[in-house]
Amino acid sequence: xxxxxxxxxxxxxxxxxxxxxxxxxxxxxxxxxxxxxxxxxxxxxxxxxxxxxxxxxxxxxxxxxxxxxxxxxxxxxxxxxxxxxxxxxxxxxxxxxxxxxxxxxxxxxxxxxxxxxxxxxxxxxxxxxxxxxxxxxxxxxxxxxxxxxxxxxxxxxxxxxxxxxxxxxxxxxxxxxxxxxxxxxxxxx
Amino acid sequence: xxxxxxxxxxxxxxxxxxxxxxxxxxxxxxxxxxxxxxxxxxxxxxxxxxxxxxxxxxxxxxxxxxxxxxxxxxxxxxxxxxxxxxxxxxxxxxxxxxxxxxxxxxxxxxxxxxxxxxxxxxxxxxxxxxxxxxxxxxxxxxxxxxxxxxxxxxxxxxxxxxxxxxxxxxxxxxxxxxxxxxxxxxxxx
DNA sequence: GTCTATAGCTTGATAGAC
DNA sequence: GTCTATCAAGCTATAGAC
Numbered sequence: 001x002x003x004x005x006x007x008x009x010x011x012x013x014x015x016x017x018x019x020x021x022x023x024x025x026x027x028x029x030x031x032x033x034x035x036x037x038x039x040x041x042x043x044x045x046x047x048x049x050x051x052x053x054x055x056x057x058x059x060x061x062x063x064x065x066x067x068x069x070x071x072x073x074x075x076x077x078x079x080x081x082x083x084x085x086x087x088x089x090x091x092x093x094x095x096x097x098x099x100x101x102x103x104x105x106x107x108x109x110x111x112x113x114x115x116x117x118x119x120x121x122x123x124x125x126x127x128x129x130x131x132x133x134x135x136x137x138x139x140x141x142x143x144x145x146x147x148x149x150x151x152x153x154x155x156x157x158x159x160x161x162x163x164x165x166x167x168x169x170x171x172x173x174x175x176x177x178x179x180x181x182x183x184x185x186x187x188x189x
Numbered sequence: 190x191x192x193x194x195x196x197x198x199x200x201x202x203x204x205x206x207x208x209x210x211x212x213x214x215x216x217x218x219x220x221x222x223x224x225x226x227x228x229x230x231x232x233x234x235x236x237x238x239x240x241x242x243x244x245x246x247x248x249x250x251x252x253x254x255x256x257x258x259x260x261x262x263x264x265x266x267x268x269x270x271x272x273x274x275x276x277x278x279x280x281x282x283x284x285x286x287x288x289x290x291x292x293x294x295x296x297x298x299x300x301x302x303x304x305x306x307x308x309x310x311x312x313x314x315x316x317x318x319x320x321x322x323x324x325x326x327x328x329x330x331x332x333x334x335x336x337x338x339x340x341x342x343x344x345x346x347x348x349x350x351x352x353x354x355x356x357x358x359x360x361x362x363x364x365x366x367x368x369x370x371x372x373x374x375x376x377x378x
Numbered sequence: 379g380t381c382t383a384t385a386g387c388t389t390g391a392t393a394g395a396c
Numbered sequence: 397g398t399c400t401a402t403c404a405a406g407c408t409a410t411a412g413a414c
Contacts, residue, residue: 025215042398108354124354150360158347165297165313171339
């Protein structure tokens with residue numbers, strides 16, 4: 001990689017933005033070229049496998065983000081509620097206060113390869129497992145912990161859809177604020 | 190309309206299925222042609238304005254469904270909880286037990302015209318208003334009624350996203366079952 | 379009302395110069 | 397590592413026969 005026009009980090013971020021916003025099918029190479037400042041042939045130099053290669057890198061990058069900002073923090077020591085508060089803040093930043101769609105949502109639409117959809121499924125399953133773990137640590141039984149984790153993901157994804165359609169991010173803020181109570185709180189859900 | 194190969198009702202339903210599943214951009218005329226059994230030129234005879242015309246008809250049809258199966262039933266007489274139970278059952282059928290994506294979600298992705306996105310926004314806003322109305326009838330104050338309505342839509346949309354990604358419809362079933370409690374129940378949310 | 383045929387553009391992808 | 401140029405295939409849309 002001698003003198004790249006754009007760093008690998010910047011590149012993957014800009015590519016990810018296009019896929020996250022548009023979904024796989026509508027994320028055309030022209031759009032990606034425009035977003036990155038690289039011509040199509042240059043994109044093929046960075047991602048020899050074309051679109052499938054690009055989206056695989058995007059999902060891999062997203063998995064790394066979840067690992068660093070969600071999974072690892074949730075496994076640290078300290079009060080479970082405090083760990084969830086930390087993660088909730090990371091998620092708030094990640095989704096830009098609710099104004100950004102979730103890539104796991106948009107990339108789950110038809111259009112990509114089976115491998116892509118399996119990867120997306122795996123990413124959300126990992127998040128579900130991490131949420132289930134912290135809910136169990138917070139005192140919930142196995143079944144209720146799983147249910148709280150599902151509920152947390154439902155409310156995050158649902159409030160992001162609501163924000164995208166209505167342009168109103170307040171429900172997302174409420175969801176994020178209530179995340180600690182939902183996952184490790186004592187009230188019944 | 191002399192001897193149409195497919196009835197207007199069937200046609201709009203099949204076109205709607207393609208848009209709902211794929212989103213606007215990925216819903217190509219080839220796919221719609223395949224789904225309806227009509228050649229592209231025939232589709233232009235039925236929808237002179239092309240794709241934009243088709244998706245407008247789909248949203249209009251969806252609005253009519255909401256009017257008949259949700260808004261009107263919610264305004265009938267009887268116990269609010271019973272009306273919500275009726276509507277919850279209609280929604281369960283509409284989304285095929287959670288296995289179908291919501292068109293208001295998929296059509297809110299970028300790609301369509303500004304008119305389309307405004308129409309989609311209006312449809313969800315109408316649903317929000319109807320839910321707010323029944324929540325208020327159930328005894329919630331103005332602000333809490335609105336919050337309950339938002340929460341109901343969040344949970345429906347979120348559980349549908351979860352179902353699409355993970356292929357697990359049980360969270361959607363739980364959401365639908367809890368809809369009466371969420372909208373007109375007495376417990377705090 | 380439906381069809382075949384086609385126009386003009388965009389897509390994903392490749393070849394080869396610098 | 398990036399570029400211009402190009403290809404075949406797909407796209408939306410239209411013309412015109414039946």
